[in-house]
Amino acid sequence: MTAGDGRNGGRDEPAPIETGRLGMRLLVAALSMLFAASLVAYGLIRSRAAVWPPAGMPHLPATLWVSTVLILASSVTMQAAVRAVRAGRERALRAGMLLTTLLGVLFLVSQTLNWFALVAAHLTAKANLYGFTFYILTGLHAAHVVGGLIPLAVVTARAFRGRYSAEFHPGVEYCAIYWHFLDVVWVVMFAVLMLSS
Amino acid sequence: MxxxxxxxxxxxxxxxxxxxxxxxxxxRGIKSWLLTRDHKRIGVMYLVVILSSFFLGGIFAELIRTKLLTPGNSALMKADTYNQMFTLHGAIMIFLFVIPGIPASLGNFVLPLMLGAKDVAFPRLNLASFYLWVGGATLALVSMVTGAVDTGWTFYTPYSTTTNTNVILMVAGVFVLGFSSIFTGLNFVVTIHKLRPAGMTWFRMPLFLWGIYGTAIIQIMATPVLGITLLLLIAERALGIGIFDPALGGDPVLFQHFFWFYSHPAVYIMILPAMGVISELVSVFSRKHIFGYTFIAMSSIAIAVLSFLVWGHHMFVAGQSTLSSMIFSFLTFMVAIPSAVKVFNWLATMYKGSIWLATPMLYVLSFLFLFGIGGLTGLFLGALAVDVHLHDTYFVVAHFHYVMFGGTVIAFLGGLHYWWPKMFGRMYSEFWGRIGALLVFVGFNTTFFTQFVMGSHGAPRRSYHYQPQFEAYHRLSTIGAYILGVGFVVIAVYLIHSLLRGRPAPANxxxxxxxxxxxxxxxxxxxxxxxxxxxxxxxxxxxxxxxxxxxxxxxxxxxxxxxx
Known part of the structure; x- marks a missing residue:
């Protein structure tokens, strides 16, 4: 047995898929703590306030449902892409990746429109803690979506160049872990925001 | 074989x-170092920057102690400068030195070697973690020049949101350092899971790796909570509104809860790898098999789990309910159990061994003695009634220096001397090594044991002026700090000398x-x-x-x- 055979080949070669997946899961665990802590902080602030939203402040826009549908759909297309590449169906992989990226961008557009609508209704981050917590929570999530779109775009481009096969497609698997995580975080955050106001 | x-x-x-x-x-060449993915070179680079931070933090400590020679105003520094000085001493020592110290430098070097592996699981991520450290440290250093923070290393609100020093930059630096810490922890966990060689089951793994593993779990799960806390602090300063402001329906004590939810586990990020180092050294230098392997390994995990449940013991006088204080007090006492399990197993390892008093073993003995005092005084502070008297006195300062310095730094020095021949292929002077260990031990106890006495008499920590009745203690403590400084100069000199002139080291x-x-x-x-x-x-x-x-x-x- 030579040093590292199978266990780690070279410092420049990609890590074996199971190694990479464990790494991604730990990253997701760490980020879960970030979102969990921010939601706990929100819950504590909410519990101290008698009226939420404060008098004269708008309710959260119903168009948040649009964002929710978009990100849920992107999770479905992401999973379709994973299934496609595992079965070696390249065309379906490309379609799945492209749709996921587009839905991700649309989610951000939808969120931006929501923010504009609230600002127009005089709810800014500086207005009160109702506004502050809303922008911090949704902004934190949106920042992670931006962070996810970059690798998603890279993997999509590689899929179009035919870099992935049923045997080798680590990028697709890692994107899927992260993207489903973003979906779950949004659903939990959305539920907390809606149920608490 | x-x-x-x-x-x-x-x-x-x-x-x-x-x-x-x-x-x-x-x-060869500087580029081959700066772009290396070799865990050994990354470990050495961490060693250089971490020891530089230690030097800087040490200079601040010596300046603080020099001011405290006299109770009144001092020509050396004004009161405001003094506040900045102890803040920087704490922040640099904690975030730049003690937290990354053992895992990032010694851990990076030793972990793949102990596994018989070629490198860590993600070599490129490892290099990225190093540069995140450098980026975070740079932000912190820039904040020092542009308006050094005077909040204490804990950044408590509301002072941290109102002081006109450069809190945003310092906190942003700590935020970036947190990412470095998370990625290093993630890398180590995956490495230990996936790269153990055939035959090395979990319970045939060196105990240092158990310590690193427990540490890495805390780094991954607790650091993000600090991250969000610091982001909220930055947002509050930048926007002028935030959840820590009581005028708006927020709560400054919430900051303390969030801060300590990370920073108490962080104490174990600092001590668990140190305990791992001691577990290796005590067996080798007693020439005897480690006693109670499973108990030592499991107690690391027990400490890691308990570490998440005791943050409230930093807030006994912050107005939390008596019931929660009682629960936190009880859980704090629980931490003593796995810690004592380790100490007794180390003592049992030494029992009837042929103890070899080489330099690393002197640090092991120092550790057992100093960590014993540090740990037991933690129980004083964990007791509710006693803590009300001792809170914010020099007793607390002495306690955490006994744990952080007497524990972590001493173990770091022991590990550094133990693995030095492996890292650089040269032996240091054993004679001067022992002199250095002795000076550090004497200097440390003179500095900090005095502070236990002073603190139990009620001397408040952090203050620029103090009552003349404490002058003798402060003078003695400062003399100790100078002895400690001399000890470190001796260590630095013979280690650098060994790099150039040391006897070539054997493999083992x-x-x-x-x-x-x-x-x-x-x-x-x-x-x-x-x-x-x-x-x-x-x-x-x-x-x-x-x-x-x-x-x-x-x-x-x-x-x-x-x-x-």
Missing amino acids: TGIESATGGFGSGGNALGRDNYLNHE PWGGATLEWQASSPPPHDNFASTPAVGDPYDVEAWTWDGAVGGFVRRTPAEQPAGS
């Missing part, structure tokens, strides 16, 4: 590789049975020509000194006396 050749990694003449291809001379100068001692000193670029045979990591009695080799060699089974 038979004979000297294989036992010393096949390099002959004691296994020294200074004249041959090794990781230090495998590639101490008779360790873990795998890193089977690589040459220093190890080659790819660590091992072939994966070393995995055995009991504490079978140190199988290794004996061989004068012809100039190092320890493993006895072949035929040579071993029957029944050993």
